[in-house]
Amino acid sequence: MAQKFSFLNSTYKEVVFQIVLHIVLFLFFSFDKNQPEIQAFKIIAFLNYALGALVINYILLPYFFYRKKYFLFFLYVVLVVSVIIMLEELVLERVFYPTTRGRYFPGVIYSLLDVMPVIMILAGFKFAWDASKKQLEVEELRTSVKESELLFLKSQINPHFLFNNLNNLYSYAIEQSPKTPSIILELSSVLRYMLYDCREKYVALQKEIAHLKNFTQLNEMQIEERGKVTFKTENININYRIAPLILSVFIENAFKHSTASQSEDIFIDVKVKMDEKGGLDFECRNSFLPVTNTDNLSNGIGMQNVKKRLQLLYPKAHELYIQNEQDVYYVHLKLQLTQGET
Numbered sequence: 001m002a003q004k005f006s007f008l009n010s011t012y013k014e015v016v017f018q019i020v021l022h023i024v025l026f027l028f029f030s031f032d033k034n035q036p037e038i039q040a041f042k043i044i045a046f047l048n049y050a051l052g053a054l055v056i057n058y059i060l061l062p063y064f065f066y067r068k069k070y071f072l073f074f075l076y077v078v079l080v081v082s083v084i085i086m087l088e089e090l091v092l093e094r095v096f097y098p099t100t101r102g103r104y105f106p107g108v109i110y111s112l113l114d115v116m117p118v119i120m121i122l123a124g125f126k127f128a129w130d131a132s133k134k135q136l137e138v139e140e141l142r143t144s145v146k147e148s149e150l151l152f153l154k155s156q157i158n159p160h161f162l163f164n165n166l167n168n169l170y171s172y173a174i175e176q177s178p179k180t181p182s183i184i185l186e187l188s189s190v191l192r193y194m195l196y197d198c199r200e201k202y203v204a205l206q207k208e209i210a211h212l213k214n215f216t217q218l219n220e221m222q223i224e225e226r227g228k229v230t231f232k233t234e235n236i237n238i239n240y241r242i243a244p245l246i247l248s249v250f251i252e253n254a255f256k257h258s259t260a261s262q263s264e265d266i267f268i269d270v271k272v273k274m275d276e277k278g279g280l281d282f283e284c285r286n287s288f289l290p291v292t293n294t295d296n297l298s299n300g301i302g303m304q305n306v307k308k309r310l311q312l313l314y315p316k317a318h319e320l321y322i323q324n325e326q327d328v329y330y331v332h333l334k335l336q337l338t339q340g341e342t
Contacts, residue, residue, distance in 0.1 A: 014129060021125055022050060029118060041096040045088055049115060052084040053122035061126065081119065085111045162191070168222055179221055186218040198244030201313075202340065205280075206238045208247070209272065215248050216270060219255040227258070227266025227287070234273035240280075240337040243313045247272070247282055249306040250331045254286035257329050280335040288329050 030042040056077060064073035089111060093101045105111075165187055172180045193211045197203060213231060220229045251270055258266045268286040275281070310318050310333075317336035324330075 048087055049118040052080050053119050055080050056123050057126040189214045202241040203244045205240045205242050208242050223266050226264050229268045231270045237274050239339050240278055241340040250284045254284050257288040258286045278337045280337050282333040284331045286329050
């Protein structure tokens with residue numbers, strides 16, 4: 001139903017445009033300072049041109065030119081123009097000017113100079129209209145593909161996170177740890193955000209920050225007394241919005257790096273701050289030991305997804321720097337956020 005309404009709306013706009021174009025062009029065509037009145041010959045002659053242009057615009061263009069049948073298109077255009085000239089020279093001029101212009105043929109060149117300007121203007125505007133319409137369709141298709149890809153990427157992140165944390169919860173449950181209820185509570189809070197609050201393309205920044213804190217606390221339970229985790233925020237402006245589940249991937253990656261390679265002396269430092277112009281500065285440092293089971297962590301599903309989402313959502317508004325040396329994995333992300341209702 002929506003597509004039908006859109007088609008009718010587009011057709012209505014084109015009809016109105018063509019009517020206005022024909023009226024304006026007719027006024028220019030019929031204007032003569034020596035004969036200010038509109039002559040019947042000029043009305044019928046213009047209708048002759050308009051009819052020919054109608055055939056070119058709505059038959060020859062879509063059925064031949066747009067289908068790349070260029071030879072047939074130009075062949076039929078020549079035929080249509082020839083018919084227009086013959087109708088004007090052999091019929092109209094002999095009816096309206098039997099003793100003057102109707103008695104002789106002025107030649108092909110003169111006739112083309114008389115006919116072609118009107119035909120070319122009408123056909124040119126139709127071609128431009130079709131090109132503009134096609135460009136709009138391409139942009140809508142690109143937007144649809146982009147939104148579909150983002151939904152697909154986001155759907156990959158949620159199961160990935162859930163899989164990792166359910167494994168942790170299972171381990172604590174097996175050990176009958178008293179921390180199990182706290183883990184369930186933290187996990188419930190994080191999942192509530194991921195399932196309900198981040199359905200939109202962008203979310204309120206303070207909600208994302210709150211999610212990051214809960215997310216960090218949930219993962220911190222894996223470390224216990226083996227190290228230290230810090231999470232700091234500075235100058236956070238609540239009037240801005242951010243794409244959800246972008247930053248949490250880097251934090252999750254930091255915990256995986258550290259816990260997979262170290263049994264003690266773990267450190268993970270997360271810092272989020274903003275400037276006055278809405279620039280978000282995210283830093284995450286974590287310790288790790290270069291062993292085999294950490295070689296592919298930076299190229300996992302979550303990291304690939306976040307890089308792709310950054311390209312789609314912040315194509316010219318982000319800088320991502322990742323450094324891996326001296327037993328420290330460092331991520332520095334700069335995002336230019338936009339304001340919106342929270």
